[in-house]
Amino acid sequence: MGRYVVRRLLQMIPVFIGTTFLIFVMVYAVGDPVNAMFGDRAPDPATAAQLRSEFNLDKPIWQQYLLYMGKIFTGDFGNAFNGQPVTELMATAFPITIRLAILAIVFEIVIGIILGVLTGLRRGRPIDTTVLMLTLVVISVPTFVTGTLAQYLLGVKWGWIRPAVSPEAPAGELLLPALVLALVSLAYVTRLTRTSIAENARADYVRTAIAKGLPRRRVTLRHLLRNSLIPVVTFLGTDVGNLMAGALVTERIFNIQGVGFQLWQGVVRQNSPTVVGFVTILVIVFLLANLLVDLLYAVLDPRIRYA
Amino acid sequence: MRGATRVTWTGRALAVAVTVALTATACGGGGSGGGGGGGGSEAGVVRAFWTDPQRPVEPANTNEVQGGKVLDMAFRGLKKYDPATGKAENAVAESITTSDQRNFTIKLKKGWKFSDGTAVTAKSFVDAWNYGALVTNKQVNSYFFEYIDGYDDVHPDKGEPKAKKLSGLKVKDSHTFTVKLNQKFSLWPETLGYVAYSPLPKKFFSDHDGWLKKPVGNGPYQVDSYTKGQVMKLSRNKHYAGQDKPRNKGVHLKVYTDQNTGYTDLQAGNLDVVDELPAGQLKNAKKDLNGRYINQPAGILQTVSFPMYDKNWQGRKANLVRRGLSMAIDRKEVTEKIYHGTREPATDLTSPVLKSAGGYKAGLCGETCEFNPKRAKQLVKQGGGIPGGRIKLTSNVDTGSHRQWMEAVCNSINHTLGKNNACTVDPVPTFSEFRSNVSAKKMKGMFRTGWQMDYPLIQNFIQPIFYKDASSNDSHFADAEVDKLIDKANSSDEAAAVTTFQQAEELILEKLPAIPLWYQNGNAGYSDRVSGVRLNPFSVPVFTDIKVK
Numbered sequence: 001m002g003r004y005v006v007r008r009l010l011q012m013i014p015v016f017i018g019t020t021f022l023i024f025v026m027v028y029a030v031g032d033p034v035n036a037m038f039g040d041r042a043p044d045p046a047t048a049a050q051l052r053s054e055f056n057l058d059k060p061i062w063q064q065y066l067l068y069m070g071k072i073f074t075g076d077f078g079n080a081f082n083g084q085p086v087t088e089l090m091a092t093a094f095p096i097t098i099r100l101a102i103l104a105i106v107f108e109i110v111i112g113i114i115l116g117v118l119t120g121l122r123r124g125r126p127i128d129t130t131v132l133m134l135t136l137v138v139i140s141v142p143t144f145v146t147g148t149l150a151q152y153l154l155g156v157k158w159g160w161i162r163p164a165v166s167p168e169a170p171a172g173e174l175l176l177p178a179l180v181l182a183l184v185s186l187a188y189v190t191r192l193t194r195t196s197i198a199e200n201a202r203a204d205y206v207r208t209a210i211a212k213g214l215p216r217r218r219v220t221l222r223h224l225l226r227n228s229l230i231p232v233v234t235f236l237g238t239d240v241g242n243l244m245a246g247a248l249v250t251e252r253i254f255n256i257q258g259v260g261f262q263l264w265q266g267v268v269r270q271n272s273p274t275v276v277g278f279v280t281i282l283v284i285v286f287l288l289a290n291l292l293v294d295l296l297y298a299v300l301d302p303r304i305r306y307a
Numbered sequence: 308m309r310g311a312t313r314v315t316w317t318g319r320a321l322a323v324a325v326t327v328a329l330t331a332t333a334c335g336g337g338g339s340g341g342g343g344g345g346g347g348s349e350a351g352v353v354r355a356f357w358t359d360p361q362r363p364v365e366p367a368n369t370n371e372v373q374g375g376k377v378l379d380m381a382f383r384g385l386k387k388y389d390p391a392t393g394k395a396e397n398a399v400a401e402s403i404t405t406s407d408q409r410n411f412t413i414k415l416k417k418g419w420k421f422s423d424g425t426a427v428t429a430k431s432f433v434d435a436w437n438y439g440a441l442v443t444n445k446q447v448n449s450y451f452f453e454y455i456d457g458y459d460d461v462h463p464d465k466g467e468p469k470a471k472k473l474s475g476l477k478v479k480d481s482h483t484f485t486v487k488l489n490q491k492f493s494l495w496p497e498t499l500g501y502v503a504y505s506p507l508p509k510k511f512f513s514d515h516d517g518w519l520k521k522p523v524g525n526g527p528y529q530v531d532s533y534t535k536g537q538v539m540k541l542s543r544n545k546h547y548a549g550q551d552k553p554r555n556k557g558v559h560l561k562v563y564t565d566q567n568t569g570y571t572d573l574q575a576g577n578l579d580v581v582d583e584l585p586a587g588q589l590k591n592a593k594k595d596l597n598g599r600y601i602n603q604p605a606g607i608l609q610t611v612s613f614p615m616y617d618k619n620w621q622g623r624k625a626n627l628v629r630r631g632l633s634m635a636i637d638r639k640e641v642t643e644k645i646y647h648g649t650r651e652p653a654t655d656l657t658s659p660v661l662k663s664a665g666g667y668k669a670g671l672c673g674e675t676c677e678f679n680p681k682r683a684k685q686l687v688k689q690g691g692g693i694p695g696g697r698i699k700l701t702s703n704v705d706t707g708s709h710r711q712w713m714e715a716v717c718n719s720i721n722h723t724l725g726k727n728n729a730c731t732v733d734p735v736p737t738f739s740e741f742r743s744n745v746s747a748k749k750m751k752g753m754f755r756t757g758w759q760m761d762y763p764l765i766q767n768f769i770q771p772i773f774y775k776d777a778s779s780n781d782s783h784f785a786d787a788e789v790d791k792l793i794d795k796a797n798s799s800d801e802a803a804a805v806t807t808f809q810q811a812e813e814l815i816l817e818k819l820p821a822i823p824l825w826y827q828n829g830n831a832g833y834s835d836r837v838s839g840v841r842l843n844p845f846s847v848p849v850f851t852d853i854k855v856k
Contacts, residue, residue, distance in 0.1 A: 036739040167537035
């Protein structure tokens with residue numbers, strides 16, 4: 001197991017270098033960010049040249065990349081164009097988005113799996129049909145529609161919550177945004193669990209367990225659910241990364257100053273240090289989440305062994 | 308057995324996760340309750356929409372509205388533009404005198420202080436201007452100092468600066484300094500209301516990082532705290548010596564990630580002033596806000612320019628085609644249908660905020676700017692048709708509904724000329740890419756050019772855009788007669804200058820390197836908690852006048 005983890009970690013290195021280089025090239029290929037700093041007028045060439053050399057934009061791209069990576073390993077992600085260190089932006093943005101993502105994941109796990117088990121065990125009954133219909137609706141409505149609608153109804157029309165989350169973004173204010181963020185994935189988790197449970201409910205080992213005279217509860221939770229969770233866990237693992245990056249829409253709607261917002265602003269303003277820095281961290285999060293998923297397989301199904 | 312332990316392990320992990328989340332939630336709940344209770348600190352304070360400034364907030368380094376908002380509150384220059392008339396009036400300046408339109412003597416009023424209590428002296432201005440002009444300080448507004456003698460030495464196009472200070476600036480005594488310009492420029496004193504010319508305190512030079520974290524200025528407000536990306540809190544500057552003392556206790560600028568959220572918060576009563584209304588809401592804003600909606604002219608003009616460096620667009624025949632294209636655009640329809648009255652069809656090359664005293668002249672463009680399909684078709688035919696038979700209209704499309712109006716303009720042209728594909732839209736994804744193409748002279752057909760004034764003067768709408776090789780002359784238009792008139796205007800006294808600039812403008816409209824499209828308005832909405840909200844000619848809310856109930 002230990003050797004497996006080490007091997008996986010080593011494999012991450014080329015993936016990491018490859019992805020960061022691609023992102024770097026893509027961000028810098030879009031155009032010259034210095035132009036954008038001068039607003040709607042032609043930049044004054046002398047000042048523009050000074051700014052380019054400050055951000056190393058006057059060097060060939062491979063050299064820029066090496067300089068950038070060299071700095072990253074010393075913990076320096078460079079400065080955003082307003083002079084603020086990118087690490088400072090990360091220190092405020094990541095805790096907020098992690099809080100949002102954890103809440104969303106909890107919603108997904110708790111509500112998604114419970115609904116999945118309920119419907120899986122009661123196939124064809126009214127509750128199954130209702131939940132299926134609802135998940136279909138949720139999946140087909142885009143997040144920005146549910147988000148703005150919920151914000152308008154709860155925030156403006158009924159005045160139950162403040163429509164915009166305060167800068168400190170305490171978890172209480174993040175409940176609604178997290179639910180909105182989780183909704184689509186939640187629907188998928190429900191459907192995945194339902195199918196998986198429905199399939200496994202007919203399996204031999206379940207019949208054996210029932211024949212042994214085990215209590216119903218124990219059969220469902222220990223035998224049936226555990227075996228049915230593998231696809232769900234895979235989905236949740238990849239979803240961690242998606243939630244952090246995909247929070248972009250939700251964070252904009254509810255004015256949450258997290259990772260999605262910083263990324264969005266970085267893209268709009270062509271603030272390459274911010275974009276590359278944040279995406280680099282997201283890449284690491286993604287890689288680690290996937291490793292964790294693979295390790296969880298072994299926990300759920302003892303037949304899977306890593307050496 | 309092994310299996311069993313593992314299940315417990317997962318079970319526990321889940322339990323822990325849920326507990327953590329719940330505890331976090333509980334804490335958060337308490338926190339937000341506290342925040343609500345802390346509303347007392349916001350009594351009497353205006354809560355306004357803000358987005359994070361793109362550059363550090365320094366007077367010579369801020370060229371967009373959001374950073375400009377702060378500078379407008381925290382600084383006062385030699386002059387100040389009257390919010391209603393746009394006229395430059397003395398603020399810190401006691402007098403600005405000249406006998407030859409080139410050498411100016413500036414006397415300061417006594418008793419002005421920065422919010423840290425230090426005095427505003429001649430040196431505060433001279434040091435600030437020298438800092439802003441020096442190329443190695445990388446200030447995006449450096450070009451504001453280009454008319455001062457010695458600018459080429461501190462700001463050469465290439466290489467290291469030859470001098471650290473502008474040779475044209477001399478401190479005479481603590482409250483007097485002189486300025487020598489490198490050309491005659493009679494309207495120059497009127498430009499001094501722009502924030503780039505603000506004075507800076509000693510702290511700016513001795514502790515620059517500290518100053519950036521909490522800017523210190525001499526304006527009606529002082530910065531109390533600045534949390535980047537979140538909020539800037541300003542309160543009354545008790546040392547402020549100007550007439551326009553704030554009528555509220557302070558201003559909190561709150562950072563919003565999205566205009567729509569700001570608008571929603573305004574409707575919910577959590578925000579008082581929003582000066583960037585989302586385009587999609589303009590149609591309903593007046594009704595939604597029960598009339599608490601402002602739509603007034605701003606100093607912004609939208610035009611489309613032609614590449615005058617392209618052979619196809621030179622000569623008398625091309626001029627007829629340009630004229631025809633201009634008359635083929637139904638400006639009224641576009642401004643109403645797409646912008647819901649937040650743009651006005653343009654009939655000259657300036658802006659209504661200048662007022663007629665400042666050089667605005669409605670209808671100067673004449674029939675060229677009027678929609679006249681019959682004449683348009685005729686003119687294009689006379690000019691030998693559009694060069695190449697087709698024309699592209701290009702702009703970046705990442706902001707400001709540019710795609711929509713371009714499509715509308717092209718449709719209007721196609722409809723008039725009776726050809727389906729005479730005009731097509733060529734969208735460029737980002738502004739910076741569009742800018743590089745424009746700078747590299749890659750334009751073939753019509754391209755978007757917009758102008759947001761730096762100061763409410765006709766000079767600012769003409770010289771930077773149409774003078775030979777001027778900084779924003781994107782069409783690379785050059786005409787000896789126009790340049791001569793501009794030079795003449797700059798060397799005559801102020802009243803005569805405006806009329807001469809108008810003559811130059813008339814000549815430009817005859818040559819038509821750019822077609823005026825529409826004047827842009829400033830828009831804002833406000834809550835019922837505040838009153839007296841209006842915008843200045845730069846479409847920045849006049850915060851000092853706002854009263855809080």
